[in-house]
Amino acid sequence: MDLEARGLGVISRMMGIDGISHLPVEQLPAIPLGLLRRNATRLHAVCRYRRGVRKKEGVAPSDVRCIDVHPYALTDEWSRYADFLLYHEYLHALGLSNHGREFRELESLWPDTEARSMGERFGMHLRERSAKWLWVCPSCGNRHPRARRGNGRYRCRDCKVVLEDHENT
Secondary structure (H helix, E strand, O other): OOHHHHHHHHHHHHHOOHHHOOOOHHHHHHOOEEEOOOOOOOOOEEEEEOOOOOHHHOOOHHHEEEEEEOHHHHOHHHHHHHHHHHHHHHHHHOOOOOOOHHHHHHHOOOOOHHHHOOHHHHHHHHHHHHOOEEEEOOOOOOEEEEOOOOOOOOEOOOOOOEOEEEEOO
């Protein structure tokens, strides 16, 4: 499914959520959707506002330049998480620019509870894909994906044993 169709699907699901019926959800299809760079490891999605918009003064969907999603989130494995990411960013576009109590309450209305909890696993997936090295504890097996070799300088948090370097293939 392409990104535009996914966005329209998320918007139609949002229209069925009673807790956000007071927000201008019908304005969301006008927001362009795009992709983040493939090498992004910390950012899963972002709502980008137009230049000069001050979020403290209130935000509307017309103030949003675009919403970008990580391309790996659009794979079959992560598609449910991609829907949740779009929902999350659409909430930002609807005027909830920070992650305060009201935002978290509305975010919790997304019907797919498992998708809401996939963020940590997706972040680990991105870090493992981009890592050139894995620091592995020979005692407990903990794995830490990294860009550089450890060269014996680091120890396991749990066992205090020196971590071994393994090339990530």
